Amino acid sequence: MRILLVDDHEIVWNGTSRLLEQVAADLAPDEPFAFQAVRDVETACRFDAADFDLILLDYHLPTVSGLEALRAVRTHFEGTPVCMQSAETTPARVREIIEAGAAGFIPKSYRLQDMEAALRVVLRHRIYLPAEFVLSDDVTRARQADELPREDLARFLRVELSPRQRQVLALAIRGTPVKLIARQLQIAEGTVKVHLSMVYRALGARNRTDALCRVFDAQAAAALDNP
Incomplete structure (x- = not known):
């Protein structure tokens, strides 16, 4: 190391x-x-x-x-x-x-x-x-009516996302840039962005930071360990 x-x-x-x-x-x-x-x-x-x-x-x-x-x-x-x-x-x-x-x-x-x-x-x-x-007030917000409940998030990540979507999200929330995700998974950068957009929308997240906070708050990161 x-x-x-x-x-x-x-x-x-x-x-x-x-x-x-x-x-x-x-x-x-x-x-x-x-x-x-x-x-x-x-x-x-x-x-x-x-x-x-x-x-x-x-x-x-x-x-x-x-x-x-x-x-x-x-x-x-x-x-x-x-x-x-x-x-x-x-x-x-x-x-x-x-x-x-x-x-x-x-x-x-x-x-x-x-x-x-x-x-x-x-x-x-x-x-x-x-x-x-x-947990800060600047990060937490009221949940939208159609947003995935906190207690269901881990199951959603394991069951509802495709294996490719889990791979992309797992790399994104580790800070991997889009172009490196694309290179590592051997897919187009545009495809990576489409996957992230779909996953963020499902999570009720505006961006990577919001997705991180939702996943960590729900203690659901382990659901991405084996994409």
Whole structure:
């Protein structure tokens, strides 16, 4: 398991490395662990695009930061999940980060055990969203009359979606871009967009973030594990 941390506070490097190594050893004991840390996006992008399985990216960095940093890293490390970290955890900030394609958001204010739990999720290549974001007033909304009930969501994902739709949704909510979904499944980008549009409509979701929140709130992500 190869992980790159991009964070200009070098004091956090050792602690993050130890925590990641501990979690990785538990999740994949037979897989070698490799950790690199750099201070900025420019240095990160000097690595080969295939060098890492996961990238942890701080929101506030020197020179290039925020969404610009996320876009630059995702462009260079195409296909590698990029999980963003920030001390700012407003629903608006989390939403914009997820909508920009991050494969998760971890608040830097988390206690050690919460950070470990979040890292376990992202190291399994799942998107991590803070519970406070999923349950915030800015995210939750009144359910429409014809919208799928929360308690029926997992069954709907397992039974009502086609295998291809489950594949597409599973990749989309992990942060995989449309063109990479198309490449991985060997279908046209337009076909991916049609599948997502149909699934989002069925879920009552406006976009990927809304779909994520609905799936996570209903604890239905496991229904996508075997598409």
